Amino acid sequence: MRSIVDFAADDVILDRAAILCSQGIPEEAELTENFERIYGEAISLFQQLAASKGITAGISISHFEEVFRGEGLNEPENPVEEIYGESSHLALFAVTLGPVLSEKVTELFDNGDYASGYMLDSVSSFAADRLSVLIAQNLQSELAAAESGKSTLRVLSYSPGYCGWHISGQRKLFEVLCPQEIGITLNESCLMSPIKSVSGVLIAGHGKIHEFANSYPFCDTCRTKSCIGRMRDLK
Amino acid sequence: MELLDRISENLQNGFDETVVQLTEDAVEKQIPPEEILSDGLIVGMNIVGEKFKNHDIFLPDVLLAARAMNGAMEILKPLLIKEGIPVRGKVVIGSVKDDLHDIGKNLVAILLKGAGFEVIDLGNDVPAEKFISAAKEENAHVIGMSALLTTTMPVMKKVVDLAKDEGLFGKVKIIVGGAPVSKEYALEIGADAYSYDGANAVETVESFFPANSR
Ligand code: B12
Ligand code: SF4
Numbered sequence: 001m002r003s004i005v006d007f008a009a010d011d012v013i014l015d016r017a018a019i020l021c022s023q024g025i026p027e028e029a030e031l032t033e034n035f036e037r038i039y040g041e042a043i044s045l046f047q048q049l050a051a052s053k054g055i056t057a058g059i060s061i062s063h064f065e066e067v068f069r070g071e072g073l074n075e076p077e078n079p080v081e082e083i084y085g086e087s088s089h090l091a092l093f094a095v096t097l098g099p100v101l102s103e104k105v106t107e108l109f110d111n112g113d114y115a116s117g118y119m120l121d122s123v124s125s126f127a128a129d130r131l132s133v134l135i136a137q138n139l140q141s142e143l144a145a146a147e148s149g150k151s152t153l154r155v156l157s158y159s160p161g162y163c164g165w166h167i168s169g170q171r172k173l174f175e176v177l178c179p180q181e182i183g184i185t186l187n188e189s190c191l192m193s194p195i196k197s198v199s200g201v202l203i204a205g206h207g208k209i210h211e212f213a214n215s216y217p218f219c220d221t222c223r224t225k226s227c228i229g230r231m232r233d234l235k
Numbered sequence: 236m237e238l239l240d241r242i243s244e245n246l247q248n249g250f251d252e253t254v255v256q257l258t259e260d261a262v263e264k265q266i267p268p269e270e271i272l273s274d275g276l277i278v279g280m281n282i283v284g285e286k287f288k289n290h291d292i293f294l295p296d297v298l299l300a301a302r303a304m305n306g307a308m309e310i311l312k313p314l315l316i317k318e319g320i321p322v323r324g325k326v327v328i329g330s331v332k333d334d335l336h337d338i339g340k341n342l343v344a345i346l347l348k349g350a351g352f353e354v355i356d357l358g359n360d361v362p363a364e365k366f367i368s369a370a371k372e373e374n375a376h377v378i379g380m381s382a383l384l385t386t387t388m389p390v391m392k393k394v395v396d397l398a399k400d401e402g403l404f405g406k407v408k409i410i411v412g413g414a415p416v417s418k419e420y421a422l423e424i425g426a427d428a429y430s431y432d433g434a435n436a437v438e439t440v441e442s443f444f445p446a447n448s449r
Contacts (some may be wrong), residue, residue, distance in 0.1 A: 032296055038295050039295075118342065119295055195336055223414075
């Protein structure tokens with residue numbers, strides 16, 4: 001089944017500590033008045049300008065196998081391949097904050113408001129990432145309701161470009177999902193427009209299927225190590 | 236407080252309009268432009284840099300100071316040129332072909348300007364040939380390239396190869412950066428350097444000009 005979601009501005013909880021952490025700022029840091037002002041302005045600009053949308057389409061394991069194979073460039077061993085076979089439900093997804101926020105960031109930079117542009121970009125990046133969590137939570141609630149509230153069911157998102165799933169995998173994903181319907185396009189180099197967009201697959205199943213050892217060869221150079229937090233949150 | 240100290244102090248606090256006003260006052264008072272630059276603006280910028288390194292302030296504070304610095308430089312640049320004082324170095328920078336993400340590149344450009352370099356920003360989606368032609372036209376000392384995804388990184392190699400073909404290699408330093416880029420990749424394609432963030436980019440570009448460094 002295919003569905004489109006319009007997120008409200010306050011659906012995305014702008015977790016201040018997490019946003020500051022993404023800028024390399026520790027929670028206990030003392031911030032200047034200027035910083036606080038710029039941060040406050042960025043949050044209210046975000047709330048005014050975000051036009052967040054998402055699209056999902058359920059997909060069978062066998063069909064996803066083909067999508068996942070993509071152009072044959074994935075790492076030979078990777079977590080997604082280990083996980084999706086164990087899933088009870090799969091859905092392709094794409095989410096976006098829309099183009100206006102990035103246009104505003106560019107405008108701020110062009111006007112010399114570098115600090116405000118940087119802050120709005122950072123808040124938007126955080127929010128785009130959160131949208132993929134939100135769309136996974138939506139599916140989790142739907143599936144749990146349908147399966148009379150199974151508490152062990154967990155839905156997590158996985159994206160091309162991460163964890164051994166090659167970024168070129170987005171081409172096949174776009175062919176099947178068609179997120180153009182919510183305004184997301186893919187260029188030849190696999191860059192999505194609007195820039196604040198995320199694509200991938202939602203994998204539903206028992207929480208345990210999402211647990212793995214992050215000791216793949218490519219983990220050595222991974223800068224995000226985002227699997228650690230995701231697995232911690234499963235508990 | 237002396238005028239140049241006030242310039243430095245206001246710059247540290249990111250009060251760009253005041254810095255521009257005080258710079259105009261200093262010029263009017265016949266303070267030599269290189270003195271306004273070195274004893275006012277650069278003193279302030281160095282303190283900002285130190286505080287940033289010590290995590291007493293963060294990037295938005297640095298960017299406010301950089302905006303103030305750039306505003307003051309608009310006034311001083313023509314005067315410095317008139318007096319024959321050489322610019323610190325010229326950098327041509329851009330995000331490579333097909334790459335529409337430019338925040339990282341913008342930050343590097345702003346911080347380089349703040350450190351006194353002349354920066355020609357080619358924007359994003361810049362073809363390899365454009366980096367080379369701009370570097371030639373502008374007599375640039377450095378080419379800087381940014382990429383967000385591994386899929387756009389190959390353009391960086393194309394620029395390095397073109398620079399070799401066009402006899403720029405060795406004359407123009409090439410520095411690369413962006414989320415998926417690494418030191419190893421820079422070495423592999425024959426670029427001169429890689430930087431992981433804006434502050435490191437400034438230090439690295441400064442190291443290209445040892446005699447010129449402050
Ligand atoms: C935030 C983020 C996002 C945000 C926003 C992205 C954006 N740029 O606007 C969101 C959540 C939307 C996102 C989406 C995606 N992302 Co992302 N994202 C990141 C993350 C965590 C930070 C990037 C960032 O914005 N940093 C802040 C800016 C200011 O920094 P910067 O651009 O890196 O620039 C600094 C330095 O790199 C350097 N620098 C930059 N340019 C230059 C130039 C020169 C000359 C020099 C010297 C230095 C220099 O200095 C700058 C200032 O400090 C990186 C991982 C990481 N830790 O870097 C992944 C990362 C870039 N993303 C990645 C991927 C795969 C994606 C997606 C394809 C995932 C998907 N399938 O949906 C999409 C693609 C989006 C699109 N439009 O096509 C991969 C790319 C891997 C690859 N193979 O190319 C990365 C590297 C994560 C990973 N797997 O390790 N992403
Ligand atoms: S360490 Fe990085 S690459 Fe490895 S599984 Fe975790 S998030 Fe993926």
